[in-house]
Amino acid sequence: MSYYSDQPHLLVAIDCIILGFDGQEIKLLLVKRNFEPELGKWSLMGGFVRENEDLDVSASRILYELTGLTNVYVEQLQVFGKVGRDPAERTVSVVYFALINIADHDTEAVRSHNAFWISLSQKPDLIFDHNEMVGLALDRLRYKAALHPLGFELLPEKFTIPQLQKLYEAIYTIPLDRRNFSRKLLSTGLLLETGEKDQNSTTKKAVLYRLNQDKYQSKFHAFWNFVPDSMLG
Amino acid sequence: MSYYSDQPHLLVAIDCIILGFDGQEIKLLLVKRNFEPELGKWSLMGGFVRENEDLDVSASRILYELTGLTNVYVEQLQVFGKVGRDPAERTVSVVYFALINIADHDTEAVRSHNAFWISLSQKPDLIFDHNEMVGLALDRLRYKAALHPLGFELLPEKFTIPQLQKLYEAIYTIPLDRRNFSRKLLSTGLLLETGEKDQNSTTKKAVLYRLNQDKYQSKFHAFWNFVPDSMLG
DNA sequence: GCAAAAGTGTTGGCGTTACACCCATGA
DNA sequence: TCATGGGTGTAACGCCAACACTTTTGC
Numbered sequence A, B: 001m002s003y004y005s006d007q008p009h010l011l012v013a014i015d016c017i018i019l020g021f022d023g024q025e026i027k028l029l030l031v032k033r034n035f036e037p038e039l040g041k042w043s044l045m046g047g048f049v050r051e052n053e054d055l056d057v058s059a060s061r062i063l064y065e066l067t068g069l070t071n072v073y074v075e076q077l078q079v080f081g082k083v084g085r086d087p088a089e090r091t092v093s094v095v096y097f098a099l100i101n102i103a104d105h106d107t108e109a110v111r112s113h114n115a116f117w118i119s120l121s122q123k124p125d126l127i128f129d130h131n132e133m134v135g136l137a138l139d140r141l142r143y144k145a146a147l148h149p150l151g152f153e154l155l156p157e158k159f160t161i162p163q164l165q166k167l168y169e170a171i172y173t174i175p176l177d178r179r180n181f182s183r184k185l186l187s188t189g190l191l192l193e194t195g196e197k198d199q200n201s202t203t204k205k206a207v208l209y210r211l212n213q214d215k216y217q218s219k220f221h222a223f224w225n226f227v228p229d230s231m232l233g
Numbered sequence C: 001g002c003a004a005a006a007g008t009g010t011t012g013g014c015g016t017t018a019c020a021c022c023c024a025t026g027a
Numbered sequence D: 001t002c003a004t005g006g007g008t009g010t011a012a013c014g015c016c017a018a019c020a021c022t023t024t025t026g027c
Helices: A055-067 A109-112 A130-147 A151-156 A161-172 A178-188 A213-218 B056-068 B107-111 B130-147 B150-156 B160-171 B178-186 B215-220
Strands: A009-021 A026-032 A047-048 A073-080 A091-101 A113-121 A158-160 A191-197 A207-211 B009-021 B026-032 B045-048 B073-080 B091-103 B113-121 B159-160 B191-197 B207-211
Touching: A009 A055, A009 A130, A009 A151, A009 B159, A026 A047, A047 A055, A047 B113, A055 A073, A055 A091, A073 A130, A073 B073, A073 B107, A091 A130, A091 A151, A113 B159, A130 A151, A130 B130, A158 A161, A161 A178, B009 B056, B009 B130, B009 B150, B026 B045, B045 B056, B056 B073, B056 B091, B091 B130, B091 B150, B091 B215, B107 B113, B130 B150, B130 B160, B150 B160, B159 B160, B160 B191, B178 B215
Parallel strands: A009 A091, B009 B091
Antiparallel strands: A009 A026, A009 A047, A009 B009, A026 A113, A073 A091, A158 A207, A191 A207, B009 B026, B009 B045, B026 B113, B073 B091, B159 B207, B191 B207
16 A cells, blocks of 8 residues: 655645635735634634545635635645744645635625634734735736636626726726726626616716626636736836 | 644655757656556656655755756646545645756756656656646646746757747747747847857858846746737637 | 716727748758 | 748738716716
8 A cells, every 4th residue: 555655744734815805905814813823813714634635625625614605716826835834843735815705705604713804905914924825826816817807706796897997906006097998898708788787886877797607717718918018017 | 842733644745847848849858667656657757745845945856866957947836636646645746847958958867867858749648647737737838938938948048039939839839920920039128149150050040049137037927928819729 | 067987989109910022051 | 053041121900008078877
């Protein structure tokens, strides 16, 4: 059975970076640790991979256990494996990042796990190398959202173009031209009119769109240009 | 010391996908395994992470031990962690991929490790999930090389524009227009004239360029457009 | 009627493509 | 001198950024 018996075995952890959008800003789901080490400090949500569990399954499980969230966009970010990154014991951490729309998900389930949505501008210092992980996740989001229709994962099922624009402006912290943004997005063919209008507005009501799922899935990996290159530095 | 003592510990492996270019085609460095399991079969080069070794260091070490290669472009690709992927024992594999220029590196050191350069068109079946890993690495190469000056890692220090074009044609297996390609590349400011010419040619000798290292490093993450979108499918 | 937000139109510049021609080399 | 491959030029097109006007809504 064991050809590799003399090789070292390491702890393998999962850490999840969960990014959400509330219509105004990008937020991060963080937990106050209720176990040692670093009890009481802010941290990403994480856990350990089980002996008989695929990595991806493990990530979904940890996400579900700690937040109740399911059916969420998740992708692997990177592995962090510096020797001293967890001072308690050598641990290799596989980092996933997830995108969700805050309003559509039950925030009670989240609260009950000691988890809180915290806007990026108020991010506290996190344990271990979790700050670095969050930075990398934001880089990845900014990178991918400029080229692929990733941002839609952060919006509710029905959304308006101005909402979509607010999202992009929040991701890149830049202002975008309303007219150009609108034309650019409509020309992708990713948006389908629902026939409804956003009733929350106090002025002219914006048209509600939904995602063209077929096109979204088949053309996800194509290259788009959602953000002007000049804005990306 | 051990807050996590009851958690499972897993084998953590490194696998390296080494892609090279010989002036005509993209090749893959593979080894014939000289240990069990799967002795005698083709495989990526790999090894296990040591207890007191950073992941990145581990990747460099394994690359060096098995090929003698050093000072090479390496990036983390992805982690593979399905339960049954290595039938001998549950192993989580961190996959790195490296790009090198075949001619510039000592091929004797490579041969002495039972490693061989094999062109992609003749890739044999590999063990475990290594086929999937290679597929992913090629996807990544094609993705990044279209946007970032990654391809230069596959060329010798001095190169001609026609060589560069051959490289891109090999990566994407498409023909490119000579004139447009040349102008596009020259306009990036990434190429510096060496003043020399390629003496290998039997007809008009092409100008040898070298990479503008300053610009390469500072603008690596900027978005370029080395390959027409229409070619990328 | 007015303020505030949403929708639509136009223009000019720049980059990209698709093409043709000239130059250098060695057989 | 001819074949082969390398270097440069140009014109048409399309995309995109910059900007102005009209429409809807609630107070």
